[in-house]
Amino acid sequence: MKVLLVEDEKKSAAFIGKGLREHGFVVDVAGSGDDGLALACMGEYDILVLDVMLPGRDGWSVLTELRQKGIQVPTLFLTARDGVNDRVKGLELGADDYLPKPFAFTELLARMRTILRRGPVRRSNLVKVGDLELEPSRMSAVRAGVRLDLTPKEFVLLHLMARRQGEVLSRPYIAEQVWDMNFDGESNVVDVHIRRLRTKVDDPFPRRLIHTVRGVGYVLDDRP
Ligand code: CA
Numbered sequence: 001m002k003v004l005l006v007e008d009e010k011k012s013a014a015f016i017g018k019g020l021r022e023h024g025f026v027v028d029v030a031g032s033g034d035d036g037l038a039l040a041c042m043g044e045y046d047i048l049v050l051d052v053m054l055p056g057r058d059g060w061s062v063l064t065e066l067r068q069k070g071i072q073v074p075t076l077f078l079t080a081r082d083g084v085n086d087r088v089k090g091l092e093l094g095a096d097d098y099l100p101k102p103f104a105f106t107e108l109l110a111r112m113r114t115i116l117r118r119g120p121v122r123r124s125n126l127v128k129v130g131d132l133e134l135e136p137s138r139m140s141a142v143r144a145g146v147r148l149d150l151t152p153k154e155f156v157l158l159h160l161m162a163r164r165q166g167e168v169l170s171r172p173y174i175a176e177q178v179w180d181m182n183f184d185g186e187s188n189v190v191d192v193h194i195r196r197l198r199t200k201v202d203d204p205f206p207r208r209l210i211h212t213v214r215g216v217g218y219v220l221d222d223r224p
Pocket of ligand 1: 007052053056
């Protein structure tokens with residue numbers, strides 16, 4: 001899942017970004033309200049984590065602009081202020097939740113998961129490939145009625161392939177999308193994860209969904 005974090009305090013942004021990546025999220029960071037707004041308008045984010053106090057355009061203004069443009073990305077506000085008025089203001093502007101600083105990372109993660117679970121945007125994002133069904137809001141993968149036990153990274157990888165079903169995805173593309181890393185050609189991280197994924201997604205079932213395209217990459221496809 002893709003997160004846009006808008007936070008001008010570098011230390012805080014680095015800490016939150018690292019934690020979220022470790023939990024399987026792909027994270028983009030913006031250091032100002034204007035940058036955040038521009039990214040949010042372009043990118044397809046599953047959730048926005050938005051600091052209120054930002055240089056230039058503040059968090060309220062970012063959210064107001066987004067909603068005016070019809071962009072309904074679920075949003076969690078971060079703020080030093082804990083006043084009831086601020087909370088109400090955030091929710092009235094269309095934020096999904098509000099987390100006063102300082103907060104524990106686990107608390108942020110729990111709030112984000114709650115938002116992602118209930119978000120109307122997410123609920124409609126069920127992805128199907130043959131008898132495989134992925135529901136990102138619950139990190140749920142079910143094949144032929146059997147729940148698959150995937151790690152967050154495996155889920156992200158499978159979800160990427162499912163959204164792009166039928167398209168051959170190159171290793172560099174997968175590495176960038178799932179691990180946020182530049183693929184150096186030496187790393188076998190993609191192959192290792194595909195192998196693990198196959199033991200869960202394909203091995204127990206008669207029909208294979210994950211196919212190797214030699215010299216190119218991988219494709220998820222329900223084809224004979
Ligand atoms: Ca700030």
